[in-house]
Every structure is written in C-alpha cells, then in structure tokens.
Amino acid sequence: xxxxxxxxxxxxxYGDRFDALREMLTGGPLxxxxxxxxxxxxxxxxxxxxxxxPTRGYATTFLRQLEEGLGLAHERGVRIVANAGxxxxxxLADAVRELAExxxxxVRVAHVEGDGLPVPDGFLTANAYLGGAGIxxxxxxxxxxxxxxxxxxxxxxxxxxxxxxxxxxxDHDALAGAVVAGHxxxxxxxxTGGNYAFFRDHALGRPGFPIAEIHADGSSVITKHDGTGxxxxxxxVTAQLLYxxxxxxYAGPDVTTRLDxxxxxxxxxxxxxxxxVLGEAPPPTLKVGLNRLGGWRNEVVFVLTGLxxxxxxxxVRDQFADALSRSGTGRPDEVHxxxxxxDRADAATEETASALLRLVVRDRDPEAVGRAVSGVAIxxxxxxxxxxxVTAPPGSGSPYGVFEARYVPAAEVPHIAVLPDGRRERxxxxxxxxxxxxxxxxxxxxxxxxxxxxxAPLGRIAGARSGDKGGDANVGVWVRGDDAWRWLxxxxxxxxxxxxxxxxxxxxxxxxxxxxxxxxNFVVHGLLGEGVAAxxxxxxxxxxxxxxxxxxxxxxxxxxxxx
Numbered sequence: 001x002x003x004x005x006x007x008x009x010x011x012x013x014y015g016d017r018f019d020a021l022r023e024m025l026t027g028g029p030l031x032x033x034x035x036x037x038x039x040x041x042x043x044x045x046x047x048x049x050x051x052x053x054p055t056r057g058y059a060t061t062f063l064r065q066l067e068e069g070l071g072l073a074h075e076r077g078v079r080i081v082a083n084a085g086x087x088x089x090x091x092l093a094d095a096v097r098e099l100a101e102x103x104x105x106x107v108r109v110a111h112v113e114g115d116g117l118p119v120p121d122g123f124l125t126a127n128a129y130l131g132g133a134g135i136x137x138x139x140x141x142x143x144x145x146x147x148x149x150x151x152x153x154x155x156x157x158x159x160x161x162x163x164x165x166x167x168x169x170x171d172h173d174a175l176a177g178a179v180v181a182g183h184x185x186x187x188x189x190x191x192t193g194g195n196y197a198f199f200r201d202h203a204l205g206r207p208g209f210p211i212a213e214i215h216a217d218g219s220s221v222i223t224k225h226d227g228t229g230x231x232x233x234x235x236x237v238t239a240q241l242l243y244x245x246x247x248x249x250y251a252g253p254d255v256t257t258r259l260d261x262x263x264x265x266x267x268x269x270x271x272x273x274x275x276x277v278l279g280e281a282p283p284p285t286l287k288v289g290l291n292r293l294g295g296w297r298n299e300v301v302f303v304l305t306g307l308x309x310x311x312x313x314x315x316v317r318d319q320f321a322d323a324l325s326r327s328g329t330g331r332p333d334e335v336h337x338x339x340x341x342x343d344r345a346d347a348a349t350e351e352t353a354s355a356l357l358r359l360v361v362r363d364r365d366p367e368a369v370g371r372a373v374s375g376v377a378i379x380x381x382x383x384x385x386x387x388x389x390v391t392a393p394p395g396s397g398s399p400y401g402v403f404e405a406r407y408v409p410a411a412e413v414p415h416i417a418v419l420p421d422g423r424r425e426r427x428x429x430x431x432x433x434x435x436x437x438x439x440x441x442x443x444x445x446x447x448x449x450x451x452x453x454x455x456a457p458l459g460r461i462a463g464a465r466s467g468d469k470g471g472d473a474n475v476g477v478w479v480r481g482d483d484a485w486r487w488l489x490x491x492x493x494x495x496x497x498x499x500x501x502x503x504x505x506x507x508x509x510x511x512x513x514x515x516x517x518x519x520x521n522f523v524v525h526g527l528l529g530e531g532v533a534a535x536x537x538x539x540x541x542x543x544x545x546x547x548x549x550x551x552x553x554x555x556x557x558x559x560x561x562x563x
Contacts, residue, residue, distance in 0.1 A: 004213040004221070005164045007157055007181070011035035011082070012188030014042045014059050020188070020209050021065040025072040027208070027225035031164075033073065034156040035082035036186045037062060040470065041532050043150065044291040044401040046086040047124040057087035063095050067103075070096075074105050074144065081135055081156050085147040087125060089113050090418070092147045108420035110138035112148040114413060123292040124401075128413045130286070131253030133169070133427040135159025137417035150289065154182030157212065158254050165216045169430040175255040176279025177218025180262055183250075184222050184240050184274070185210050191222060191240045192230035195543075197463035197550060205229035219275045221267055232270040235463060235480065238517050242476025244467040246523050247512045248439035253286055253410065253429075255279040260439060260514050276516075284433035285407040294402035294534055295333075295362055298369040300377045301391040302357040305343070309355045312385035313339050316357065319384055323376040332363040332373070338538060356391070358538070362400065369397040403470050403531035442515055448487040452558045458500070459550025461560050462488060466546035473527040473542035475549060478519035484560050485518040491554070497522055500552040501545070
C-alpha cells in the first residue's frame with residue numbers, strides 16, 4: 001500500500017504568522033509544505049507595489065521566511081510550494097535562487113507563470129486562476145521549491161498530489177478529494193480551531209497549522225503536528241469546508257468537486273478522515289480576477305456620548321451636509337452614514353456610555369474626499385453636539401480598489417511550468433470539460449415532530465462561518481446532530497434567513513443543501529458592493545456575518561436546547 005503524502009500549510013494569507021514555516025518544518029514529518037499568500041485584496045496590494053518597483057510584485061515575507069526555512073527544508077527533504085510569486089513569479093524564483101546561492105543550499109527552483117493576462121484599460125491587474133498541472137510538472141522535474149502566481153488555493157495541494165501519485169487529468173474523483181483537502185488547508189489555522197463558532201468547547205491557545213495525509217485514491221486525513229495547539233475535529237473541518245464556497249458543485253480548473261459527496265469521520269484525536277468525494281470534468285473556462293483603482297475614500301467616526309444620541313447624530317449629519325453644500329468641491333459621489341448604538345443607559349464608564357457615528361465618503365476625485373471632508377470635521381469641533389470628538393484625526397483620504405471576475409476559455413490562457421533547468425513546458429487544459437450547472441436539491445429529511453419551543457440564539461445549536469467572494473458573501477451554517485439537522489433544514493429557509501439578517505433583504509440569496517455535512521450554505525449576492533478593496537461595508541469581508549446570524553433569536557425546540 002502506497003504511503004500517504006503528508007502536505008502541510010504554513011500560511012493562510014499575506015501577513016500570517018511569520019514563524020509558521022519554521023514551526024511546520026521542525027514540528028514533525030512532512031513531504032510538502034505549502035503557503036497561500038494571495039487573496040483578491042492581495043493582488044491589488046501587489047499591483048500597487050509593482051507600480052513603484054517593477055522588480056517586485058511578489059510576497060516578500062515568503063523570501064524572508066526562507067532565509068531560515070530553506071536550509072531546514074533541504075535537511076528534512078521537504079519540498080516547498082507557494083503562490084507567493086503573485087504578479088512576478090519569475091522574479092521571486094530568481095530571488096530564491098540568489099538566496100540559495102548566498103547560503104550555499106543546493107536547491108532546485110522552478111516556477112509557474114502564464115496567469116498574468118493583458119490588462120484591460122483602466123485596470124491594474126488581470127490574472128487567471130490556474131490549476132495544479134504546472135506545479136506537478138515542476139515537481140516531476142525535480143524541483144525542491146516551486147513558486148507560482150495566481151493559482152487556485154487548492155492547486156497548491158492538487159499539484160503535489162498529482163505528481164506524487166501519477167494522477168492524470170481524468171482522475172476526477174482523486175483530484176476532487178485533493179481539492180477538498182486543499183480547501184481545508186488553504187486558510188491555515190481556521191482548520192485547527194481558529195475563528196471557530198464553538199471555540200469555547202476547546203482550548204485554542206496557539207493553534208498549529210493543518211496537515212493533510214493524502215492517499216492514492218484522493219481520500220485524506222486532516223491533522224496537525226503532535227503537541228501543537230488548537231484542535232482538529234469534524235466541526236472545525238466542516239467550518240472550513242463551508243468557507244467561501246457556494247453550491248454543491250465547486251468548480252475549478254482541475255476538476256469540479258461535488259461538495260455534497262464529502263464525508264467526514266473522526267479518526268482519532270485531532271484526526272478527521274475525508275472520503276467519498278466525487279469529481280466531474282472541470283468547466284471549459286477559467287476565472288479571471290481583475291483589480292482596478294475605484295477612486296478615493298475617507299472616513300470619520302464621531303463619538304456620541306450620553307443622552308440624546310439620535311438627536312446628536314441628526315445634528316452632525318445636518319451640519320455636515322450644509323457645510324459640504326457650501327464648499328467649492330461639493331458633495332462627494334457617495335456619502336454613507338451608520339450609527340452604531342454601542343451605548344448603554346446609566347453606564348459606569350464613558351466608553352460604554354458612547355455610540356459611534358461612522359461617515360464614509362467616496363469619489364473619483366481625491367479632492368472631493370480629502371480636505372473638503374476632513375476640514376468640515378475639524379471645523380465642527382466647537383460648533384456641534386455636546387461632547388464632540390472623533391476616534392482619530394481626520395485624514396486626507398486614501399485610494400480604494402474594485403475587484404471584478406470574468407471568465408475566459410481555458411485554451412486561451414498559457415499555463416507554463418518553468419522547470420529547474422530553465423525549460424518551459426506548456427500545460428494543456430483538460431481535454432474533457434463540462435459546463436457547470438446546479439445540483440438538484442436532495443430530498444429533505446422528515447421535519448422534527450412539533451413540540452415545545454423556547455426563544456434562543458440560533459448559535460446555541462448551530463455553528464456558522466462566513467466570508468467573501470468579490471462583492472458576494474457566503475454564510476455556511478451547520479449542526480452537530482441528526483435531530484438538529486431535521487429542524488434546521490426546514491426552519492432556516494431563504495425567507496427566514498433574510499428575516500434574521502435584514503441587511504440581506506432585497507438581495508439575491510441562494511440556499512444550498514449539503515446533507516452529508518448537515519449544513520446549509522447561503523450565498524448573498526451583492527452584500528459587499530464592489531468587494532473588500534472598496535471597503536463598502538462595516539465588515540467588508542463578511543467575516544462576522546455568520547456570528548451575527550448565530551446571535552439572532554428564534555423559537556428553537558426545547559429538546560434541542562437540552563442537548
């Protein structure tokens with residue numbers, strides 16, 4: 001029987017725990033160590049970095065981590081695969097080679113390129129999401145370090161697994177299993193208890209980063225190094241599986257993964273077995289992420305303390321509107337006010353007696369959101385509501401970005417593996433493709449018999465995790481028992497969801513049913529406006545929407561609350 005391939009993760013985003021790469025290399029056995037450094041916002045940040053210095057455009061943190069980690073990986077025979085190349089994978093590969101030469105470590109470096117597409121007018125970046133084929137080619141050619149640009153997060157796992165087990169593009173089930181493992185690993189410690197709804201059930205401490213033991217059939221066991229903090233159980237893995245996904249068909253460049261076929265079983269302490277995953281041919285197109293500068297924004301947060309909070313808010317809003325109408329620049333294109341009633345009556349501290357009134361303005365013209373806005377805030381200091389002050393000195397405004405997704409035929413995107421010896425090997429897209437279509441809703445279990453209920457927060461019995469995809473948000477909700485599932489699947493309809501979260505009312509909300517996980521996944525189109533870089537909303541990445549949902553009260557069967 002072929003030994004499993006042990007793939008670990010050491011980064012869930014650009015800015016994750018710096019010591020993680022060293023910790024993973026020294027904490028226990030590994031075959032491959034991955035790092036995910038890219039997100040939609042990161043590509044915009046790297047695009048602006050490259051404008052200042054064309055030789056950059058990659059995640060410099062990764063290179064600093066390798067100053068120590070490269071030698072450790074070489075000693076332990078661990079291969080490193082990371083998407084830290086960003087907009088300049090060739091530049092990062094050269095920098096890794098220079099580091100290896102400087103430190104005398106004999107490693108073979110390869111990279112994957114071709115994701116960078118011609119940038120349309122008005123945009124800063126345009127990158128296709130590539131699959132794992134280029135990574136696999138680099139590893140088969142003997143690379144010790146592979147850096148890529150924009151690949152799917154799961155490609156960091158599908159590539160090494162395909163190279164190790166000899167999978168071809170038609171091994172859909174095996175590839176789909178690796179996609180699930182990759183999706184669980186991609187956000188680092190979110191799979192080991194971080195950001196977990198039921199965090200009080202476990203000692204979190206300093207959670208270790210996750211590992212997937214992948215088998216030749218694509219099944220895997222999710223675990224972590226012995227002695228590290230956090231926990232791996234079916235709940236933490238379910239939460240991460242639901243994160244930033246949509247329907248039952250999870251499309252990618254390597255395979256379309258059937259999330260409704262995933263089965264999770266506890267396989268011992270801190271070990272969760274992932275099995276039964278089915279795959280289908282991938283779609284004939286690749287997703288392309290485009291970033292552009294959308295304009296300029298400014299923000300002022302007014303502190304309102306004590307009595308007459310609503311009246312104080314009306315006063316400052318009216319004064320602001322009047323002052324802007326008198327200014328030479330006029331009113332910005334977008335003006336958003338939000339009053340957060342964080343105040344309490346008869347409060348024992350000034351902070352808990354205060355509410356926050358948040359003003360956000362946006363415009364294509366930096367002058368319209370700069371001094372024209374900050375000057376008004378300053379001038380009102382002695383002329384507005386009693387107790388006037390703001391949380392920070394008003395600034396001059398800052399640029400914001402806009403993310404857009406488009407799709408292009410996969411055959412039009414060059415997917416190039418640049419091997420350790422410099423040879424360039426083009427990866428052809430899968431010959432078999434299939435247009436994506438929705439899965440029919442599975443039959444629902446019988447409703448829970450009627451019985452006494454008590455009004456309580458949904459989070460008493462349900463977990464949730466939420467996130468962003470461009471301007472859309474997803475909210476995954478799951479329960480831990482069959483009776484709770486029989487109640488949830490009939491109770492939490494789209495209508496009920498919108499009732500509990502009024503901000504979603506009027507938007508297009510989809511509900512997807514995943515019975516094997518006892519989970520529902522809601523996709524809320526347009527909740528985040530133009531995406532995280534535009535910072536349209538109080539919670540621009542929808543990170544806490546799931547926790548908001550869990551805090552909402554509704555009638556819950558007493559029998560479930562007693563469990």
